Amino acid sequence: MPTPPGRMRLTDELGTPKTPHAGHDTLRLSRSGDWLVLGLGPDPAALASSVPEGARVRYMECPAFFDQTGRDWREAIPRGWERVESFDPEADATIILYKGGLRLFPGFWGPVLAALALPLPGEPGQLPGRTALFPATKDRLLYRELATELAGNGFTNLVAPWDGLASVLRQGRPDLYLSVNFAGLDEFGQAQSLLRRAGVPVAVWLVDNPFHALSGQKNRFWQDMHLFVTDSWFMRPLREHGARRVHHLPLAASQDFLKARPDAPHLADKLLFVGRSGFPGRDGFFAGLKPPRDAWAEAEAMLARGERPDFEWWVKRTGIDTLWPGKQARLAGLGAEESGRKWRAMVITQAARAGKLAVCGDEEWRGLSDADFELLPPVDYYGPLAGMYASARCVVGATSPLLPHGLTQRHFDVWAAGGLLATDNTPGLAIFPEELTRPVTYAKPDGLLEVIRSMEADRSALTGAWRELIAREHTYGRRIGTILDAISS
Numbered sequence: 001m002p003t004p005p006g007r008m009r010l011t012d013e014l015g016t017p018k019t020p021h022a023g024h025d026t027l028r029l030s031r032s033g034d035w036l037v038l039g040l041g042p043d044p045a046a047l048a049s050s051v052p053e054g055a056r057v058r059y060m061e062c063p064a065f066f067d068q069t070g071r072d073w074r075e076a077i078p079r080g081w082e083r084v085e086s087f088d089p090e091a092d093a094t095i096i097l098y099k100g101g102l103r104l105f106p107g108f109w110g111p112v113l114a115a116l117a118l119p120l121p122g123e124p125g126q127l128p129g130r131t132a133l134f135p136a137t138k139d140r141l142l143y144r145e146l147a148t149e150l151a152g153n154g155f156t157n158l159v160a161p162w163d164g165l166a167s168v169l170r171q172g173r174p175d176l177y178l179s180v181n182f183a184g185l186d187e188f189g190q191a192q193s194l195l196r197r198a199g200v201p202v203a204v205w206l207v208d209n210p211f212h213a214l215s216g217q218k219n220r221f222w223q224d225m226h227l228f229v230t231d232s233w234f235m236r237p238l239r240e241h242g243a244r245r246v247h248h249l250p251l252a253a254s255q256d257f258l259k260a261r262p263d264a265p266h267l268a269d270k271l272l273f274v275g276r277s278g279f280p281g282r283d284g285f286f287a288g289l290k291p292p293r294d295a296w297a298e299a300e301a302m303l304a305r306g307e308r309p310d311f312e313w314w315v316k317r318t319g320i321d322t323l324w325p326g327k328q329a330r331l332a333g334l335g336a337e338e339s340g341r342k343w344r345a346m347v348i349t350q351a352a353r354a355g356k357l358a359v360c361g362d363e364e365w366r367g368l369s370d371a372d373f374e375l376l377p378p379v380d381y382y383g384p385l386a387g388m389y390a391s392a393r394c395v396v397g398a399t400s401p402l403l404p405h406g407l408t409q410r411h412f413d414v415w416a417a418g419g420l421l422a423t424d425n426t427p428g429l430a431i432f433p434e435e436l437t438r439p440v441t442y443a444k445p446d447g448l449l450e451v452i453r454s455m456e457a458d459r460s461a462l463t464g465a466w467r468e469l470i471a472r473e474h475t476y477g478r479r480i481g482t483i484l485d486a487i488s489s
Contacts, residue, residue: 008042010068012104014218014325020065020100022046027116028095034058036087038112039065039098045076055094057081062101062108089119102188106219110193117166121198126172128156133174133200135184136161141207142180142476144382145254149480150178160184165191169198176487177202181213182222189219196221201487203228205249209311209336209402210234211329212285214241218325226487231406231428233312241324247486250431251409252476253416258467260386260417270356271452272392273348274385274410276378277341277364291335292318299339303346306444308426310401311336336401343445345369347398347424350445354452355393389419394452397423407431412474415466420459422451436465 012018020042027038033052037059041047051057059081095116101109132155137143147157155175160168162184168174177184177200185191185204195202203226206213210229214222223242228249229235235246262268279285291299295317299309314335315323323329345368351357352371359365360376379385389395389410397410405427414421422440423429429437439462442451455462 008069008073010065010104013064013107013220016325018104020104023099024050024096025099026094026096028093030092030094032092032094034091034093036060036091036093036095037081037098038095039101039109040077041098041100042073043076044073044078048076048078048081058084058087058093060084060087060112062105064105064108065101089115102190103218106188106193107221110189110219110221111197113190114193114197118169118194118197120170122170122172124173127158127174130154131156131158131172131174131176133157133168133177134159135179136164137180137183140180140183142205145252145476146178146180146205146480148255149475149477150176152477153480153484162186162191165194169194169200173198174200176200176484178483179204181206181208182217185217185222187216187218189217189221192219192221192225196224201226203483203487205483206230206234207251208279209329209333210238211323212333212402214324215327215329226483228483228486231403233403233405233427237323241322245486247482249479249482250428250474251407251412252474252479253412253470254476256382257386257389257413257416258471258475260390262391262418263387264384264391267358267388267392269393270358270374271351271354271394271396272358272360272388273344273351273373273396273398274360274388275344275398276362277344277368278337282337286330286334286337289331289334291331291338295335296338299335300342303339303343308343308401308404309335309339310404312404313401314339333402340398340400340402341368343401343424344398346445347396347448348373350448351396354449357396358392360388386413386417389414389417392419394420394422394455396448397421399424399426399428403428405430412470415463416470418463418467420455420463421466422448422455432469436462436469 008020009017022041022043033055035051035055035057037057040059040061132150136159150157158168177195179185182204205228207230224244226245227243228247230251232248238246302309311332314332318331320328320332348359348369349371352373357373358376359373360379395410395414397408399406399408407428410421422442425441425443440455442448
């Protein structure tokens with residue numbers, strides 16, 4: 001029995017069964033009588049009835065779509081219609097596009113749409129000197145640092161919103177498109193296709209959990225990009241999921257923190273903990289998910305022993321066999337996020353026993369820890385934070401299990417500001433000399449007091465050595481140099 005129109009079933013580019021729905025958009029109108037149909041959709045007969053009688057029709061179809069159709073579908077294509085494998089994007093023709101094509105097979109239709117939007121990409125040398133292109137996210141994480149350091153390397157920085165990307169690429173060929181956590185790169189890869197057509201190298205710095213960021217990517221273009229991860233643990237699984245160019249690029253310190261001075265005297269006798277109880281949009285990101293009860297009981301027991309139920313542990317414990325495509329990595333991420341929140345609450349509790357404590361964060365910390373501490377409101381990263389680090393008796397740090405080998409911004413900023421940092425133990429500390437990490441690291445929260453007292457006895461030497469190391473090897477200027485070297489190799 002033939003499949004009813006509109007009820008076709010096929011497997012999309014990422015291996016997911018889908019039901020294509022009918023519908024076309026008109027991209028261009030012409031009086032020439034020539035028509036170009038980009039994707040026939042699930043019902044060629046209905047489509048044919050909407051085309052003017054006498055029109056000269058050529059059509060392009062994704063081979064992966066065509067190969068999954070049946071005899072009835074193929075016989076419904078009018079005999080006079082010509083199938084083509086390429087087309088002139090500037091030809092005088094009415095052009096219509098099957099709406100569902102890009103969602104089903106972005107690897108095929110993305111380049112087709114890019115050719116229409118960018119028939120003639122700009123040539124090298126048309127833009128002023130070396131040019132870096134950013135998505136329109138000036139208020140986003142690390143934009144200011146990266147833009148400043150690129151300018152210091154002689155780059156002109158251009159900011160392009162998604163709907164203005166093709167316009168910029170018609171003017172010339174930028175030397176780099178730089179994104180943080182896939183900002184500006186849409187889920188079905190239209191921006192990625194434009195950049196590829198223009199020959200612009202794309203670098204994505206994944207400063208958070210890469211598979212959280214990838215859960216919003218429904219295309220394979222990312223596998224050919226230069227991916228930079230702050231946590232080296234993710235290099236292997238990203239390669240196993242198809243990434244071809246993965247680099248380790250830890251966080252760093254900005255020059256502003258190296259200029260910090262103690263300007264918060266009320267913190268001079270206090271320990272300082274800085275951080276929110278959850279990342280913005282946390283509840284929506286994990287909506288509908290809950291860690292298995294028995295797995296959470298195991299995680300709590302591990303935390304009590306000073307062990308880390310991190311993202312890797314949660315992946316194995318929940319039996320997740322693939323981290324992409326799809327959003328299944330978010331279940332492991334939620335387990336790691338909840339473990340991290342409990343771990344930080346334990347750290348806050350012990351820090352309050354080690355001395356007077358100020359927590360700079362949100363009100364929810366009051367419900368997560370019953371310790372006695374002063375709650376300070378969140379502050380602007382580019383505002384008083386550097387001076388607070390420089391002023392505090394000691395900053396207490398706690399890393400997130402979402403990044404099994406990760407570091408936080410505090411591992412760089414506190415020392416750059418001339419402050420003192422007590423950090424929990426994480427494999428990510430291996431990028432620093434052991435003689436500097438050993439004195440500042442605690443294994444369990446109840447070891448905080450001993451570590452803080454030991455550090456204070458050698459405060460001047462520790463802060464001096466750390467600040468010199470950060471200024472020499474761990475600035476955003478050095479990180480930009482690594483990115484530029486990678487994309488040119």
